[in-house]
């Protein structure tokens with residue numbers, strides 16, 4: 001697609017925070033400024049090892065982002081790359097930007113020495129599920145479990 | 151997961167036709183490739199035409215062509231055309247055991263599995279599946 005060529009991927013900068021909050025609100029219908037301030041503190045301002053917050057930029061505007069980190073020994077799992085947020089500006093979707101962002105973070109994960117990328121998506125979120133499926137992710141060897149704490 | 155023959159044939163046929171834009175194949179071509187009954191497959195093809203997913207092509211060559219959107223049609227869309235509705239949900243109403251707490255707990259486990267199955271099938275578009283099905287020897291590469 002045409003947009004694809006014009007998109008550059010870079011590390012997030014502190015001044016991206018408002019756009020990220022807005023994009024996330026557009027995507028999820030919920031504004032979470034406190035959450036994003038925490039994430040920016042630990043992934044952008046002083047990123048710990050293996051933590052990545054990447055921005056897709058087109059013509060000087062932020063058009064998408066992806067966040068993830070390498071994690072190790074959760075219930076015996078050797079280290080892997082975890083993606084826990086991805087978002088593309090609604091008017092720029094389906095132009096390859098999401099794929100570009102995922103490929104870029106996977107490249108960072110590879111360079112950190114991990115060979116698997118993992119994520120967790122709601123069963124009731126067909127868009128994100130279809131996106132990650134299209135990128136070759138399949139069910140992993142873990143089953144996610146939960147219980148209400150009544 | 152167990153699928154009926156018709157469902158599996160429909161998946162083969164639709165995926166085979168959707169491999170490339172404007173690909174045209176006859177029932178005989180598809181049946182031969184998958185080593186399945188052409189008679190059974192032709193019934194499946196008629197149902198697929200009625201659903202709008204494929205079109206029959208007249209004239210030279212003839213056969214069928216995929217007429218859906220491979221980026222949007224999912225495995226579940228095709229499976230739902232051929233499989234009876236979810237048996238874990240169906241039937242339980244008539245089952246007197248359904249009122250017991252054990253039956254309800256078992257039901258809930260089956261529900262978990264069914265929900266996961268459906269979410270998985272719904273997340274895989276034809277295009278996504280084909281992306282990871284390499285062209286076989288002597289065949290052209292998958293388009294797109």
Ligand SMILES: CC(C)(COP(=O)(O)OP(=O)(O)OC[C@H]1O[C@@H](n2cnc3c(N)ncnc32)[C@H](O)[C@@H]1OP(=O)(O)O)[C@@H](O)C(=O)NCCC(=O)NCCS
Pocket residue numbers: 024027028084085086087088089092093094095096097098099100127128130131132134221222275277278
């Ligand atoms: C999921 C998302 C990141 C995809 O971004 P994108 O830039 O549109 O993705 P791409 O253009 O790279 O698409 C890659 C593949 O994803 C799949 N896909 C994307 N949009 C799709 C849609 N609407 N329906 C079905 N599949 C879709 C396709 O298979 C596509 O490949 P194709 O173009 O070859 O068909 C984007 O839709 C998004 O931001 N959604 C909201 C995310 C969200 O809710 N975030 C909040 C939690 S952090």
